[in-house]
Each structure stands twice: as C-alpha cells, then as structure tokens.
Amino acid sequence: EPEVTQTPSHQVTQMGQEVILRCVPISNHLYFYWYRQILGQKVEFLVSFYNNEISEKSEIFDDQFSVERPDGSNFTLKIRSTKLEDSAMYFCASRERGGPDTQYFGPGTRLTVL
C-alpha cells in the first residue's frame, strides 16, 4: 500500500541553525501539507501546497518557514534560524486531487532544538 515517507526520523540541531525536513508524498497525490505537534499538544496545521505554490498557511508559518517541491517526488519544509520552541514532531501529509479529501500522514520527523 502506498504511503507517505519522511526523513530523517529524528533531527537534532542547535538553536539558530537551519534544518530541512523531507517528505515523499504518495505518488498520485497532488495536495501536500505540513503539520506539527508539540509534545503533549494537538496537531497543528502549518501549510498546504498545491500546483507548486502555497495554497494556505497558518499564523505559525511565518518567514522562518518555507516549503518547496524541488523535484517530482520530494516535498520539503525548511526552518531557518531554529528556536527552542520549534522542537516538535513534524508530519507531512498528502491527498489526491478529486475524490475524498482524506489526508494521509507520514511517520513524522522529531525535531529537537538544543
């Protein structure tokens, strides 16, 4: 069964460094998403991406964040100048165009900012 994959599974970085989180959505899906979940808190929407552009973003998704689809398979989330409060699980999700609007989540990347 096709699934969303994410790398790395765990990323440790120093405060102020840049990180890139990678996702490979399900191959026939055209809508891509990033969510984050701070430990013990709810899953929060960050951004959605369709047709090579951001379709919607939350107030969390400020200038520190950017997304990119550098090729036909990868979808990345870049966090510049990481802060301690960026420590969280980051989930990528995708859904197909048309049909049910069900989002399928990847396994997540645990980001730890020291």
Added chain:
Amino acid sequence: QKEVEQNSGPLSVPEGAIASLNCTYSDRGSQSFFWYRQYSGKSPELIMSIYSNGDKEDGRFTAQLNKASQYVSLLIRDSQPSDSATYLCAVKPTSGTYKYIFGTGTRLKVLA
C-alpha cells in the same frame, strides 16, 4: 476561531466493552470529519471519515455525525488492549480551506 473539542481522558474501558469517543466542532459549515488513531510517538493513522449525517460502520468502528448538534462520535465495539491509543478528531472546515483542524485527542485505555 474554528475549534474542535474533545475530552482529553483518559477513558478507561474493560476489554470487550464499547468505547465511546466524542467530539464537537464550532464551524457549522464543516463538511468533512475524520477520526485518527495515534499511538505514542507515532503519526496519526486514519480510522474513518464521515461526511453525511448518521452512522457509518467499518468493522468494529462506527462513526456518528450530527451536523445540527455539531457533534461527531466514534464507537469502538469489542475493545481490545491494542486499541489503547489517543483518538484524534479532525474537521475540515467550510470549503475553501485545505487544512484539517484537530482536537486535542482522547486517550483511550482498554484494560485487559
């Protein structure tokens, strides 16, 4: 501010019992509703989606939707210890938005 509310639990049920999980949402125009299961440290795993008022059954799971009351529930029959997890309610608000809004989740403990 669109909200999705869930009782955080834990909800403890004995093995073999029915577990009932509830969720309310604030956006009356919401059209799509989802239940995800999340084990500790893992990603949300889709259990069911529901779009119309009434019940939808899939194996041991039944989702119930009442749009007039802005209420979604999930029933788990014949609960098993492996069902012990956090159950997340997610709502896609009125069309024109792409995101899900998640509740905080209800932690379910099935006691053997």
